[in-house]
Amino acid sequence: MKKSKLTLLMALFSLALTAQVTQWRGPNRDGQFPETNLMKTWPESGPELVLEVEKIGKGYSSPILCDGVIYTSGMIDTLDYLTSINSDGTFNWQIAYGRSWNNSFPDTRSTPVIEGDRIYVQSGTGRVACIDKSTGKENWAVEVDKEFEGQYHIWGNSETPLIVDDLVICTPGGQKTAVVALNKLTGDLVWKSESLGGPRAYASATIYEFNGHRYILAVTAQHLMALNPKTGELAWSYQYFQPDEWTWQPDGMIWTNTPVFKDNHIFLSMGYNYKAVMLEMDSLGTGVTEKFVDHTFDNHHHGVILHDGYLYGSNWQDNKRGKWVCMNWNTGEIMYVAKWDTKGSMVFADGLLYGYNEKGNVGIIKPDPDGFEVVSQFKVTKGAGPHWAHPYIADGKMLIRHGDALMVYNIYAQ
Numbered sequence: 001m002k003k004s005k006l007t008l009l010m011a012l013f014s015l016a017l018t019a020q021v022t023q024w025r026g027p028n029r030d031g032q033f034p035e036t037n038l039m040k041t042w043p044e045s046g047p048e049l050v051l052e053v054e055k056i057g058k059g060y061s062s063p064i065l066c067d068g069v070i071y072t073s074g075m076i077d078t079l080d081y082l083t084s085i086n087s088d089g090t091f092n093w094q095i096a097y098g099r100s101w102n103n104s105f106p107d108t109r110s111t112p113v114i115e116g117d118r119i120y121v122q123s124g125t126g127r128v129a130c131i132d133k134s135t136g137k138e139n140w141a142v143e144v145d146k147e148f149e150g151q152y153h154i155w156g157n158s159e160t161p162l163i164v165d166d167l168v169i170c171t172p173g174g175q176k177t178a179v180v181a182l183n184k185l186t187g188d189l190v191w192k193s194e195s196l197g198g199p200r201a202y203a204s205a206t207i208y209e210f211n212g213h214r215y216i217l218a219v220t221a222q223h224l225m226a227l228n229p230k231t232g233e234l235a236w237s238y239q240y241f242q243p244d245e246w247t248w249q250p251d252g253m254i255w256t257n258t259p260v261f262k263d264n265h266i267f268l269s270m271g272y273n274y275k276a277v278m279l280e281m282d283s284l285g286t287g288v289t290e291k292f293v294d295h296t297f298d299n300h301h302h303g304v305i306l307h308d309g310y311l312y313g314s315n316w317q318d319n320k321r322g323k324w325v326c327m328n329w330n331t332g333e334i335m336y337v338a339k340w341d342t343k344g345s346m347v348f349a350d351g352l353l354y355g356y357n358e359k360g361n362v363g364i365i366k367p368d369p370d371g372f373e374v375v376s377q378f379k380v381t382k383g384a385g386p387h388w389a390h391p392y393i394a395d396g397k398m399l400i401r402h403g404d405a406l407m408v409y410n411i412y413a414q
Contacts, residue, residue: 046378096125
């Protein structure tokens, strides 16, 4: 009887540690939000603006919504701050969690991740903090980039931490290691991977599962890596960076997009007129080969959406221009290349695509490989700086962040 009670308590404790994760670009980091009963068109002026908040700090990171409360990061002076915001716009708390990146484009880029009563966030200089969701009190923090001798590219750190089982995953890169796993309750080091050399990238890791294989997919400026979550052992790697094909930076690519995958295929894209690649993993989970290479769908830092066998998103013409693209997932055939102001971010919910382009226009787009159609759109006029934060959709609301301004729109179908 005592053993049975102990087993039950351990099981309940395990469940408590693995609550639903609220994070950047939706539950699976793929831009897919599970919301339903959303409006299929908007009024000419856009959906109803139900909340507008300022003084959150400057940044490009996305806000998230959990249990009716908004959480967002922002740079104030030289520090990165995390803010908890009530539905009426009042602040529950606002706390500093690390030093900002202080060189080119210093505004915050790490989106908070919530599991249970804990929030995980990473500063522009690689300080990873675990914060109590209710009080804003810091539970623990680790200077990951300093402790593990991470190596920076030109814009510091943009990574959003990944929660895997009882671990927090971070990717400092450098010569000492590539990826580290911390105990999510204490911050203690659980494992560190081997180093593949080169600086950290700007992309965030994700979990990849197929045919009994379960890997962490993480990237440095040069390599895609598949790691065993329990041990950090490298199952396979792929060198995306090819020195003779890259002229922008000598140390590696400006790689910001989390890999997109389905079954044994993994899609990589990073803009700057660099090739996009579809990889195919072997049945043993020990390696990947290139299935096809594409030179049209070079998504910059805006994410792509896989829906019904097609990829949707924008491409890169230069740092201020881009078009909107649809690709056949299986063959790599480009279905269309269309104009809509310029490039931008894209997410998906309730059968529709939502685009937020760098001119500040937000639109509903039909996911149709036969053509690009913006169903409804409106312009974001509040805030300052680049329109780079990805939209977030939850509870019938769409959250849009532009610099120090946060807007919440009601997109629920009444």
